[in-house]
Amino acid sequence: MAGKSSPRKRARPRAYHHGDLKAALVEAAAEILQNEGLEGLTLRAVARRAGVSQAAPYRHFDDRRALVGAVAERGFRRLQDAMLQAMQAPGGGRAGLKQVAFTYIRFALDNPTEYRVMFGPEVAVTDDLPELRTAARSTLGFVAQAIAQLQKAGLVGPGDPNLIAVATWATLHGLAILILDRQTAGVAPQTDALVEEATRILMFGMAARPT
Amino acid sequence: MAGKSSPRKRARPRAYHHGDLKAALVEAAAEILQNEGLEGLTLRAVARRAGVSQAAPYRHFDDRRALVGAVAERGFRRLQDAMLQAMQAPGGGRAGLKQVAFTYIRFALDNPTEYRVMFGPEVAVTDDLPELRTAARSTLGFVAQAIAQLQKAGLVGPGDPNLIAVATWATLHGLAILILDRQTAGVAPQTDALVEEATRILMFGMAARPT
DNA sequence: ACCTGAACACCGTTCAAGT
DNA sequence: ACCTGAACACCGTTCAAGT
Numbered sequence: 303m304a305g306k307s308s309p310r311k312r313a314r315p316r317a318y319h320h321g322d323l324k325a326a327l328v329e330a331a332a333e334i335l336q337n338e339g340l341e342g343l344t345l346r347a348v349a350r351r352a353g354v355s356q357a358a359p360y361r362h363f364d365d366r367r368a369l370v371g372a373v374a375e376r377g378f379r380r381l382q383d384a385m386l387q388a389m390q391a392p393g394g395g396r397a398g399l400k401q402v403a404f405t406y407i408r409f410a411l412d413n414p415t416e417y418r419v420m421f422g423p424e425v426a427v428t429d430d431l432p433e434l435r436t437a438a439r440s441t442l443g444f445v446a447q448a449i450a451q452l453q454k455a456g457l458v459g460p461g462d463p464n465l466i467a468v469a470t471w472a473t474l475h476g477l478a479i480l481i482l483d484r485q486t487a488g489v490a491p492q493t494d495a496l497v498e499e500a501t502r503i504l505m506f507g508m509a510a511r512p513t
Numbered sequence: 514m515a516g517k518s519s520p521r522k523r524a525r526p527r528a529y530h531h532g533d534l535k536a537a538l539v540e541a542a543a544e545i546l547q548n549e550g551l552e553g554l555t556l557r558a559v560a561r562r563a564g565v566s567q568a569a570p571y572r573h574f575d576d577r578r579a580l581v582g583a584v585a586e587r588g589f590r591r592l593q594d595a596m597l598q599a600m601q602a603p604g605g606g607r608a609g610l611k612q613v614a615f616t617y618i619r620f621a622l623d624n625p626t627e628y629r630v631m632f633g634p635e636v637a638v639t640d641d642l643p644e645l646r647t648a649a650r651s652t653l654g655f656v657a658q659a660i661a662q663l664q665k666a667g668l669v670g671p672g673d674p675n676l677i678a679v680a681t682w683a684t685l686h687g688l689a690i691l692i693l694d695r696q697t698a699g700v701a702p703q704t705d706a707l708v709e710e711a712t713r714i715l716m717f718g719m720a721a722r723p724t
Numbered sequence: 725a726c727c728t729g730a731a732c733a734c735c736g737t738t739c740a741a742g743t
Numbered sequence: 744a745c746c747t748g749a750a751c752a753c754c755g756t757t758c759a760a761g762t
Contacts (some may be wrong), residue, residue: 340634355728357757361725366754366756426694439696439699468701473680479632482637499673499677499680507716556737565746568746568748572744577736
């Protein structure tokens with residue numbers, strides 16, 4: 303918010319010259335995604351929204367993919383924050399997992415395009431996007447931690463918490479996508495019953511000990 | 514394969530003038546997706562590969578999205594065929610579900626880009642792609658049918674088979690994406706253990722009767 | 725160090741015209 | 744009925760030049 307007084311004239315028209323154009327570009331991209339959908343997300347449109355020239359983003363991002371990757375990274379971070387808050391709310395154990403599940407689905411419903419981009423084809427291969435990879439891995443680590451906690455509480459049976467975490471995340475993600483894609487429209491008018499059922503299956507399945 | 518002899522001259526150079534350019538375009542698009550990835554999938558490249566002018570595809574598809582939608586539709590059909598074959602193989606019941614799960618994951622691994630496009634942002638909203646919507650819904654119906662069978666066999670507890678089917682599909686899809694995105698690389702070197710674990714959780718969870 | 729202006733190649737899409 | 748050739752607007756990316 304606060305910025306140094308600019309050295310010469312023209313204090314207002316362009317607000318992003320104080321040094322954090324990179325963050326402003328990511329923010330602008332996320333807004334475009336939310337407001338206009340994926341087809342509106344062009345580098346040039348992002349630059350226009352941030353009030354800079356079409357070439358300016360190249361000072362901060364190698365190419366278009368890098369910007370999309372940064373948006374995805376932001377998404378994973380926001381998703382993890384939301385889950386963290388849901389875990390801290392009262393009602394641990396089984397109720398806690400259910401709360402996290404609802405939080406996860408709500409995030410996807412509230413940020414449909416951004417969520418789809420996070421798991422979409424463009425930034426799927428993260429070999430050249432190390433920060434995105436780290437953010438995504440961190441989300442998995444977060445889920446694994448939660449599973450380990452449930453195991454300690456005796457609510458989840460023994461087994462590699464990482465494997466169980468992947469299975470859990472997989473169910474949440476799949477549910478989010480199927481709901482977003484309206485695959486469930488004719489089947490589960492309101493999605494709550496669906497999330498309940500999936501959570502139930504998960505909890506019972508995880509409580510059972512491995513063969 | 515066999516075609517009518519062309520009315521005049523030039524029998525070979527362009528093979529698609531016999532009337533199924535539409536199918537040829539979809540095929541060409543799927544090949545490009547497989548060989549060059551999503552960024553190679555331009556309408557013009559598809560036209561080039563099919564040996565027609567850049568404007569020709571517009572005779573058969575409204576726009577680029579419609580072509581991508583047709584590829585996705587083809588994908589759902591092929592996926593469903595693969596699952597059907599896996600179900601018909603010996604070993605019904607629990608072993609059958611596991612077989613279907615492995616088949617599902619293998620399809621995703623064998624057709625990574627195509628699979629991601631099927632669930633990606635471009636064709637997510639199917640309001641204007643009725644055939645894609647039908648194909649995707651049909652896949653869900655297929656899973657629901659399999660669940661109903663398992664219920665009859667007493668291997669899955671009572672409950673709306675549609676809801677259980679969504680939860681099942683969600684887990685398979687989530688698993689496929691997480692594996693494709695290498696989210697599981699540091700956690701499950703070979704994916705088999707992962708699929709086993711997820712199937713186990715699903716089966717135990719579904720066997721339990723609802724609260 | 726960071727940004728602009730202009731340029732290039734390429735793409736989606738349209739349309740008059742061909743057979 | 745189906746396809747071509749040429750055109751237009753727009754995009755990703757580069758690069759010399761500005762401050």
